[in-house]
Amino acid sequence: MPRDVTMPQLGMAQDAGKIVAWLKAPGDAVTKGDALFEVETDKATMEVEAQASGYLTGVTAGEGEDVPVGAVIAQISDSADDNAKIQQLTVIKDEKDELPIGNSVTMPQLGMAQDTGLLVNWLKSPGDAVTADDLLFEVETDKSTMEVSAGFDGYLAATLAEAGQEVPVGAHVAIISAEKPDNPVTRSVASPPPSKPAAETPAAAPTKAPPKPATPVPVPTGGRILTSPKARRLAREQGLDLALLVKAGHPQPFHVADLDALRAISEKTQMPTATAAAMSLTAGIASDGFADFAPWAAANGLTDADALLAGLAGASLTAPCVVAIARFGQQHSYAVPADRSLSAITQTDSAADLILRDLRGTALRSVTLGAADVPVLTLMSAAQGLTITLECTPAQLDAPAAIQLLTTFADRMEHPLHHLL
Amino acid sequence: MREITLSQAVNEAIAEEMRRDPTVFIMGEDVAEAGTPFKVLSGLVEEFGTARVIDTPISEPGFVGLAVGAAMTGARPIVDLMFGDFIYLVMDQLCNQAAKQHYMSGGKLSVPMVLRTNMGATRRSAAQHSQSLQALVAHIPGLKVAMPSSAYEAKGLMKTAIRDNNPVVIFEDKLMYQDKAPVPEEEYLIPFGVANIKRTGTDITFIATSSMVQVAEKAADILAKEGISAEVIDPRTIVPLDEATLIESVRKTSRAIVIDEGHQSYGVTAEIASRLNEKAFYHLDAPVLRMGAMDVPVPFSPALEDVTVPTPETVAANARRLCAGEMIDAA
Secondary structure: OOEEEEOOOOOOOOOEEEEEEEOOOOOOEEOOOOEEEEEEOOOOEEEEEOOOOEEEEOOOOOOOOEEEOOOEEEEEEOOOOOOOOOOOOOOOOOOOOOOOOOEEEEOOOOOOOOOEEEEEEEOOOOOOEEOOOOEEEEEEOOOOEEEEEOOOOEEEEEEOOOOOOEEEOOOEEEEEEOOOOOOOEEOOOOOOOOOOOHHHOOOOOOOOOOOOOOOOOOOOOOOOOOEOHHHHHHHHHOOOOHHHHHHOOOOOOEOHHHHHHHHHHHHHHHHHHOOOOOEEEEEEEOOOHHHHHHHHHHHOOOOOHHHHHHHHHHHHOOOOEEEEEEEOOEEEEEEEOOOOOHHHOEEEOOOOOEEEEEEOOOOOOOOOOOOOOOOEEEEEEOOOOEEEEEEEOOOOOOHHHHHHHHHHHHHHHHOHHHHHO | OOEEEHHHHHHHHHHHHHHHOOOEEEEEOOOOOOOOOOOOOOOHHHHHOOOOEEEOOOOHHHHHHHHHHHHHOOOEEEEEOOOHHHHHHHHHHHHHHHOOHHHHOOOOOOOOOEEEEEEOOOOOOOOOOOOOOHHHHHOOOOOEEEOOOOHHHHHHHHHHHHHOOOOEEEEEEOOOOOOEEEOOOOOOOOOOOOOEEEEOOOOEEEEEOOOHHHHHHHHHHHHHOOOOOEEEEEOOEEEOOOHHHHHHHHHHHOOEEEEEEEEOOOOHHHHHHHHHHHHHHHHOOOOOEEEEEOOOOOOOOHHHHHOOOOOHHHHHHHHHHHHOOOOOOOO
């Protein structure tokens, strides 16, 4: 069988070589090891030896030509007159049993996105004489069924796929030999062509979000919810419960893209229980320290008791802030400055960050009114001292912040002087 | 802008610095008349003579030690190590001497030396001439490590390296010497520790070094056709590392693949992936993947060698899996 003669790489920085001279002429018999041609690189001129024995044929590069490293410049063939074009002569080797020598016919690509073709049936039998124009086999693609011609004159020496098989584009389907074959070979495609990953076939319309695998594999999780760190963080920040996705049978692990589905589920399930999600905390103090503090402060120039009340509440939240005091259906807002100074509190029309509902003069002893737009503190008289309730949503204050607010405020109401100290 | 090869860019950088500063000289095996086996230094000996372009005997520990001493006493040597694989021979001079003199002398000595060498497989050079050993030196405090990804970077980083007062190791990919890129005629330097965002994207970040930058860019091209938008970042120096740019990108895309041609285990990719894990954990929507060379000696067989390194196809395939939210595990 013919062996290619290529331009060797003789230096590390060399990408082409100049053929100085051919030392054999086309048709000459050569023996493996014979000097075949002379190459000049930037370093030196060297003789290149034949790597096989036979006859020099198919010389494509002449003396004086620069040839890229690796390019085929000739062949060493079994006979001197074998000057067939290099590309047409394809030899197929197989370990199992020798295939006949000849031109190979491959599965054509009939559509742009086609990667296999279904061989519907053979129109010639192994051993038949064929001409280049004879129809050889029939192929079905996703678009149509077409007949494929032999392309070479000769004999159908081998069929390498059976009717009904999917053959990858470019795979060898048949061999057409020049000589009538003694034992035509019949084979089938050894294994089904590997199914290409879906993403490799151009999608009809590329979408921004890559699709989830169609059939997600259930993953054993051992009770833990498998979630990407980012999805877990976003779910927590947005008050979304990942367990709802688990209940809905959504495949794990969860990623940010899955939060859309979670949001849809959450909206459905959370509607009726919106108020139940609100937090309600109650504190009791043994004495209303503020009742004694207000007259003392008034004597020292701080005459607006509601401003003082707003100051104590605001100082327990995050100053500066605006606190509204609500009493008997009336509401006044006070701006509490960053330094929390009780003498610098002023009335304001700004929206409140916190409402302090004063029910001390009423008969009410306990309230659950649900969350409002801002956290609400409610003051009520108790048998002894005061009861203080805080109502808010987790979005307004998380649990630690709510506890902190109520404890600090309760302490300030019981011991207003603590605030001054 | 004119285009020149990476090889010419390195040559220009060294020639310019040798003209600018008479204390700069270069030495190594076959650097003078031969201009190195890759022809990178051709022409230098003609201009600067054999006193500043010095052919050494084949004794890597000897001439790297010589360079450390020269650097400590006022010269700015560039040492040419013919193959990156020979780093094993000079480990003591490089890692015990060059890297530590400044620290151990209380700042009285410094070693302004550049060791230029190469890396990169798929040249059919077999296991002892194909390794990418940047992780070995990046591990040692006191050494800076630059990895140019094109002729432009090769020139700018080399000039910065020569002017740096610390030992710098530059790894050039030996397959890229003939690759051309636009390089300005006028002088420029590329600062160390400043990553280059080669391409912006929104779905995944590829952090790639040296020739893997080209691989990452080709993978990004493939993915763009499928609607996946990949950002490609070249850190340019792995020591110092521009962590801020990498983290900022990953916070945006929430996915990352780190690609470097060194062996994957205990390598450059592992270090960068680990930092992203530590500092961008709550912004990650998928595990950070490492892609390095297989943990095998580089095969001589071309068919085998080609599958040991990351390719645009393998990078794109991994990116698809991450973007699709597939479970990535040891299997």
